[in-house]
Amino acid sequence: MSAAVGQAPPPAAMPGADRIIEVVGVSRRFAKRLDFAGRILAKLGVPLRDEVVHAVDGVDLTIRRGEVVGLVGESGCGKSTLGRMVAGILPPSDGTILWKGRDRTALQGKEAREAVLQAQMIFQDPMSSLNPRLKVAEIIGEAPLYHGLTRRSGLAEYVDEQMRRAGLDPAFKARYPHQFSGGQRQRIGIARALAVQPEFLVCDESVAALDVSIQAQILNLFMRLRRELNLTYLFISHDLGVVEHLSDRVVIMYLGRVVEEAPTETVFARANHPYTQSLLASVPRIEARKKAFATVKGEIPSPLNPPSGCHFHPRCPHAFDRCRAEVPVLREVAPGHRSRCHLNDEPGRAGLAA
């Protein structure tokens, strides 16, 4: 179980056994129902309908034990919604999520409770995810006490240990969240998540709001915890530099769909999907001086009214007729490398992958 701590995960020897999370055909829709006046107008024949957003649209994703999977995409691509479903705090509209090979909704009693505890989430803004009226010791100690992970007599010691592990001085346990800096608050969020002894963490833009020097400290903490506690991560970020540094595998989403998935080196060296390629070209890098900033034309379309066929076709430099009509499937272009692009079926276009 702990053979490959801190290393790239071994290839799946026994299918199912080392998979901590399997997302199968999961979708999530959010509907804005018509109000009373709208319903009356609709009855009278005015063409009004409920507005439905397909935030996540038929996603398959497997995360193996000990792996760090980076989930990348721009605003509105559904990465946070997917993260919440994977963490178990938002039910999917369609599809199933398997926790260690078993459907999470089918789990009962103790097993269900354990599955919930073992997947924890760390949010972007620690100020809005920490109760401002609770002291740090209460924030961290509440859940483990309730779930019987520690006794009341040993609680103080337990909380101290959690704080030390997240790089906080236990002397500050009687303070309130507003008395800490942004980086320290994020450490409180991490200590709270770890206090229930999870195996799997979903980090949703957890370092996006931090200054570079503090961001480095928190990223180092995540990597150290991964080694020490054998954690598995789904690391959601819009920052490709952070994802490249941390992840074993990268999944790229665009408007609710996964467009590409591959080991990290492959994505950054040989991106297959035109969206991934343009995303990588847009990222400013310190090494690039007086750069001609690559411009992807157009804007991210509204998820209320996504384009037909491949969602990326209006912005894609290689789009052809089929892209407008038919949704491409996510299929393997090399071992472990999947891409959702019609160009891979075009024999003359083989050079695109290079």
Added chain:
Amino acid sequence: MEPNVAATAAPPTLQVRNLRTHFLTRAGVVPAVDDVSFTVRRGKVLGLVGESGSGKTVTGFSVMRLVDEPGRIVGGEILFNGRDLVRAPEEEMRQLRGNRIAMIFQDPMMTLNPVLRIDTQMIETMQAHTKVSREDARQRARDTLGMVGIPSPDERLKAYPHQFSGGMRQRVAIAIALLHRPELIVADEPTTALDVTIQGQILAEVQKLAATTGTAIIWITHDLSVVAGLADDIAVMYAGRIAEYGSVEDVLDHPLHPYTVGLLGSVPSRNRRGEPLRQIPGMTPSLMNLPPGCPFQARCPRAADICRQDPPMAEILPAHEARCFRPHLAENEVAA
């Protein structure tokens, strides 16, 4: 990069000398900007880089003379084409702002009025500074929207701010800043809230703008990699002061100040994948009770006894300044 070539000719667009902006609070004096000097020439982009609380935004607001009480410019000069703005009367500043000096904010809704259509706002801005007919003003507004890459500007003029996406709203705010073809733009984190592909589009427009119109730009940001691709010069701020100042190549390729070195080291792409990032220990000090001497000494790996004295800003290498007693210098170079 270019030493005092242009010094003899026309004055640079903006020259800030020993600027001090302090906040006189009940709890004490906060030296948010302390002895800051830099120069921006025509068509050049200066990247003003720093972490939260380093004073980069207050520097930008000081140049606009937009610092509110209890903040006050307590010393120094802000020379705009040779004219000192610190001592300029308020009416003169009102004439300059939005006309010859413009500001772009992180949140475009700071610029835009949510209840007015874009055309109303743009025409109003035009007519505030120049005698121009509504029709001509509308024409200019239309052209400017087109220039910043807004498709079908004629239709979009009739829209309200909420009908635009975040990236498009920022373009509108930039268009409003450009209406009077300003000589200087102060841009405060304008692409920070935007997605990478949209940020790339806006940075490309800004580059084109500086090159074609000769507008001088101060680009305030926390993101070193944006500045690397965009700016000509960089000033790195720490605790209200400029720690290091020079051309992009000098500062990023041969950083002198240990803070710049630490900042560059903590960028993930500069580290080997999966290995611990080089981090700067500790956190930024409170400006209210800075230790005497260099404000970075407590976090600095090179700190020595001398650092308890105040380091002066010094030209350690040609056209490359740092405020440090013990700068990083290559072995073959001799300290000045």
